[in-house]
Amino acid sequence: MYAKIENDIVIQVQPNAQIGFIAVDFAIAGQISQGDGTFVDPLPVPVTKEEANNGIEIASGAARSRFIATGDLIVEEYRLAATETKAWRAAGSPADNVPSSISSWAVAEGMTNEQSAADIEASEANLDALLLTIRAIRLAGKAAVNAATADYEVVAQGYIDQLDAITP
DSSP: EEEEEETTTTEEEEEOOOOTEEEEOOOOTTTOOOSSSSSEEEOOOOOOOHHHHHHHHHHHHHHTTTTTTSSSSSSHHHHHHHHHHHHHHTTOOOOOOOOOHHHHHHHHHTTOOHHHHHHHHHHHHHHHHHHHHHHHHHHHHHHHHHOSSOHHHHHHHHHHHHHHHHHO
């Protein structure tokens, strides 16, 4: 095996010899030459605060997406149903004036309008609790990363693990 080395870094490895390549027992592109025929992996580049915070944001988004159906503006649809249900309740739940978000869910699931409204209310409460839990972890994680002076990735990972553990 032969390797091409520039500035003590292996830039290419190939089985046959060519001009500018040296014989090596083993090398991987990106490794650093020790000058004695041995090669070591480069030290990992430390994660910045911004990268660690972005990792927390990504994990937060993934946690939310595990609970919310896919589709554009589906959360807005949920919120609209919850708003209409609250207004319907405030009006005394009139049977002759049921919002379409309640009646369409009742028809789709084969339940009464009252059952549909109760289901919408329970779903909203569950979603709100979930979002507040994710928010608390996300904000605590970012605050911890921002307060840290080193090892941002290690600091962030504990919060990312908490977010990854949130499953339906």
